[in-house]
Amino acid sequence: MFEVIILIIALIISLIIVIKAADVFVDSIVEIGLALGISEIILGVTAAAVGTSLPEFGSAMIAILTGSPDVGVGCAIGANIWNIAGILGISAIFAGLITTRRQEVRRDGLMAILTTLTITAALFFIGEISFVVGVVLIIMYALYLWVLIRAQKSSKESEMKYYEDEKKRNLGKKTILMAVMGLVGLAIGCRAIVYCTVELSIMASIPEVLAGILLAFGTTAPEFFTVLTSAKKGLNSLAIGTVFGSNIFNILIGLGIPSLFTVIPVEPITIYFDAPVMVFITLLLLFLIKRGMKLTRVEGVILVASYIVYIVTRLYFF
Amino acid sequence: METHKKIMVATMGKYKDDLMEYALDIIQGRKTEVIGIYVVETSAPFLTPKKVRQMIRAELRKRGEEILESMQQEFQSSKHFMVNFRKMLREGDPAAEIVKAAEEEDVDLIIVGTGKNIIDKRLLGSVSEKVVHSAPCNVLLVRTR
Structure with a gap:
């Protein structure tokens, strides 16, 4: 019991380290990019898309590369189900109403469903995430990012105004040091997260995929606070956009990049249950x-109820 | 009835028109200074990414400026010649900032809306309630739905 408590505390501390390290890393990379003359629109769009998803990506990447692929796959797919049914559902309940724009649903919503269908079809027909699948996923993400950047460039009311004051900064040693520290914090934190999750799953006798799905509660904390805060403040585009953006990133990059290094085996339960649920x-x-x-x-309640049905089914029937 | 020479209209955007209507009703053609205040609520939970905080702040500032601009257009139209309107955009805790601004400006009356429905108030708390409790002057609570 004592060991379990220590592992849970270590897991929570690692999660906080990873989330803060991701924050520092993204921030520093944006500054470095600006100093190197990269367009602030490209940096802004990428930072917004990547920022909240780095903990899932890091955990999935480290898990897959250190021999616990089920934790990685569970974390990516679990995060996607939780992002929509849990986070967006809870936010809709608290905010009362989250509105969206047709063009955003058409672009991001379509991409989100295309992403989930692609990975589910690949799993159905191939049964694993191979190098070729990984390349397809990454190309899809590159295309999506291109569409986002193009949309941002054509938008007169650029949402990236907040980068303006950072425009002409010189590249300082501190920024590079912070980027390195952020990356190191991410790597160490994610390794610790994966270690704690695997150990806890062994102690609790639960499959690693399920441990990964439960881990997603923690790695999606940045999304949770982003979506809830923005929905409560009535910034609806940010709320829904974060969820779609994170879900697209989790699959296309979260599973795409690791599959370039190793073939990712996937459990039948994930292929025939988790992925279709997603x-x-x-x-x-x-x-x-x-x-x-x-x-x-009411629709928020429907989403949260769907998540409860899913997780109860997953815990008690499989 | 007490006449008010300096009125503060606090709005987060919703029900803005209701509040302005009440303000004009109270003014009744008298020469009055009106301050429209919008507070950008910058608070966000500990684990909210920094970039997201910046984005939220920028979006809310933009929204605040738009709301105040539209208030200015209405109050400064020729039919409301008696109103001397001023915009005020602040950042921080909405209730605390409204009260602080009212003290600094020495206003006679703050006009706020009751805002949210009962469920939202229980879940999120109400800015108006806090303003009522610590305002340095009269408060007109407009019932908004």
Whole structure:
């Protein structure tokens, strides 16, 4: 019991380290990019898309590369189901109403469903995530990023105004040091997260995939606070955009990049249950949103109830 | 009835028109100074990424400026010649900032809306309630739905 408590505390501390390290890393990389003359639009769009998802990506990457692929796959797919059904559902309940714009649903929602369908189809037909699948996923992400940057460039009311004051900064040693420290913090933190999760799953006698799915509660903390805060403040585009952006990133990059280094084996339960649930939940969200381009409190309850049904089924029937 | 020479209209955007209507009703053609205040609520939980905080702040500032601008257009239209309107955009805790601004400006009356419904108030708390408790002057609580 004592060991379990220590591991849980270590897991929570590692999660906080990873989230803060990701923050420092993204911040420093944006500054370095600006100093190197990279367009602030490209940096802004990428930072917004990557920022909240680094903990899932890091954990999935380290888990897959250190011989616990089930934790990595569970974390990526679990995060996607939780992002929509849990985070967006809870935020809709608290905010009362989350509205969205048709063009955002058309672009990001379509990409999110395309992403989940691609990975689910690949798992159905191939049964694992191979190098070729990984390349396809990464190309899809590159194309999506290109569409985002193009949309941002054509938008007159650029949301990236907040980078303006950072525009002409010189590249200082401190920035580089912070980027390195952020990266090291991410790597060490993610390794510790994976270690604690695997050990806890052995002690609790639960499969590693399920441990990964539960781990997603922690790694998605940045998304949770981003979506909840922005929904409560009425910044609806940021709320829904974060969820779609994170879900697209978790699969296309979170599973795409590690698969370039090693073939990722996937458990049948994930292929035939978790992945289809992810598709269903994404379709459910699109269905709920499409009716009036909004998510009401009742629809938030529907999403959260779906998550409870999923996780209870997963815990007790498989 | 007491006449008010300096009125503060506090809004987060919603129900802005209701609040302005009440303000004009109270003014009744008298020469009055009106301050429209919007507070950018910068608070965010500990684990919210820094970039997200910056984005939220920028978005809320933009929204605040738009709301105040539209208030200015209404109050400064020729039919409301008696109103001397001023915009005020602040950052921080909305209730605390409204009260602080009212003290600094020495206003006679703060006009706020009741805002959210009962569920939201229980879940999120109400800015208006806090303003009522610590305001340095009269407060007109407009019932908004």
